[in-house]
Amino acid sequence: MSLSYEIENNGAWQTYLAQVDRVAPYLEADLIPYINTLKRPKRALIVDVPIVMDDGAIQHFEGYRVQHNLSRGPGKGGIRYHPDVELNEVMALSAWMTIKTAVLNLPYGGAKGGIRVDPKKLSARELERLTRRFTSEISPIIGPQNDIPAPDVGTNADIMGWMMDTYSSIKGHTVTGVVTGKPVHLGGSLGRVRATGRGVFVTGLEVAKKINLSIENSRVAVQGFGNVGSEAAYLFNKANAKVVCAQDHTGTIFNDDGLDVKSLQEHVAQTGGVAGFPDSSKIEDAEFWNVEMDILVPAALEGQITAERAQTLKAKLVLEGANGPTYPDADDVLGQRNIIVVPDVLCNAGGVTVSYFEWVQDMSSYFWTEDEINARLDKLMIQAVDDVWKKAQEKSCTMRTAAYILACERILKARKERGIFPG
Numbered sequence: 001m002s003l004s005y006e007i008e009n010n011g012a013w014q015t016y017l018a019q020v021d022r023v024a025p026y027l028e029a030d031l032i033p034y035i036n037t038l039k040r041p042k043r044a045l046i047v048d049v050p051i052v053m054d055d056g057a058i059q060h061f062e063g064y065r066v067q068h069n070l071s072r073g074p075g076k077g078g079i080r081y082h083p084d085v086e087l088n089e090v091m092a093l094s095a096w097m098t099i100k101t102a103v104l105n106l107p108y109g110g111a112k113g114g115i116r117v118d119p120k121k122l123s124a125r126e127l128e129r130l131t132r133r134f135t136s137e138i139s140p141i142i143g144p145q146n147d148i149p150a151p152d153v154g155t156n157a158d159i160m161g162w163m164m165d166t167y168s169s170i171k172g173h174t175v176t177g178v179v180t181g182k183p184v185h186l187g188g189s190l191g192r193v194r195a196t197g198r199g200v201f202v203t204g205l206e207v208a209k210k211i212n213l214s215i216e217n218s219r220v221a222v223q224g225f226g227n228v229g230s231e232a233a234y235l236f237n238k239a240n241a242k243v244v245c246a247q248d249h250t251g252t253i254f255n256d257d258g259l260d261v262k263s264l265q266e267h268v269a270q271t272g273g274v275a276g277f278p279d280s281s282k283i284e285d286a287e288f289w290n291v292e293m294d295i296l297v298p299a300a301l302e303g304q305i306t307a308e309r310a311q312t313l314k315a316k317l318v319l320e321g322a323n324g325p326t327y328p329d330a331d332d333v334l335g336q337r338n339i340i341v342v343p344d345v346l347c348n349a350g351g352v353t354v355s356y357f358e359w360v361q362d363m364s365s366y367f368w369t370e371d372e373i374n375a376r377l378d379k380l381m382i383q384a385v386d387d388v389w390k391k392a393q394e395k396s397c398t399m400r401t402a403a404y405i406l407a408c409e410r411i412l413k414a415r416k417e418r419g420i421f422p423g
């Protein structure tokens, strides 16, 4: 299928294009001639990844690396191993990374990659062979100054370690900065694992101040109690908020006085889910959306807040830990009801921000303490909240639209100032 076909006919990519079109009327006239820069990926590489399976058979997998935009710096974005990975989805995900890095004002563009594979069906050796061959195939376009992959769905720190080793073998010397999300002893950063949940909390705290919502004794409901949701819940609990409800794939639990989040984390580590946590009552999953709450943290899946749920939601503030948890029509309802949504491209950017710190540390071979990393993370996230908030006030729009305006302005200004080669 051709790139033009993908550009014109894909769902996720179409969604992204619609977002750009929505922002266009807010942009300064001098940036409009450059807007098509955002509507096409700069570079898309499709690779064949053949590997010898443990039984001796040869299997071929299809892999991708898309660099959506490099106007502000090297590409940055995860590698996904999933049976549904396809070019159009990777294109959309790469574009959203361009937006996210620009909202945080990180010196990066946006990229994304993946392999259409079910990693659970491969042995550890097969997974390593797949990763190494894929890295070799995309090595002409990645690199610490070109494009820096990271973990995403179906990939992890071990896979990043193999990618770093393969790329380094090709170059003939160790290149730690080619990927982020590596194990800490291989040049990974302290604080990375908890960074996204921390960013959700920090952005929430900052916006709460702006809308005069006191965190102390506020009621928080968290959907998803994994990496992102559990850390955000922990920090809210530590700040004396009451985490009254938590939902994951095992069920929904409630305590009107607030759950003890530290004990809940231990329970989830032991049992695999929130269900059966002592000192809580089980409620129907659908009831999650009707709980009395001030703050909602969707930190599980996309497409969770429908227009119907938005009509009755009691929250004053929604913190999008997950990517894409709110449908566009639900967004409109929340806006009409004056419920503030801190959009995913800002709220869950703590992970990519600490990935940036990992890259900076790798490039200087000088490593920071976790306290230093958290302090720098908080500073950048607070700055980004302020930037987006100001833009929303200036343009009288939601924080999501403001984040997109800010990002598109930054990307297109860079494009304009660099000019179009060969001029």
Ligand code: NAD
Binding pocket: 196, 223, 224, 225, 226, 227, 228, 229, 247, 248, 249, 250, 299, 300, 301, 302, 321, 322, 323, 348, 349, 351
């Ligand atoms: P995770 O796998 O650690 O946790 C996912 C959680 O969602 C689990 O608690 C799981 O039980 C729950 N869940 C799954 N199906 C559910 C269902 N049907 N109903 C309710 N809960 C369900 O994942 P994570 O790393 O915490 O990521 C969560 C979200 O945040 C994803 O959308 C991810 O893309 C996004 N995100 C994560 C990061 C990061 O650094 N981890 C960064 C940016 C965005």
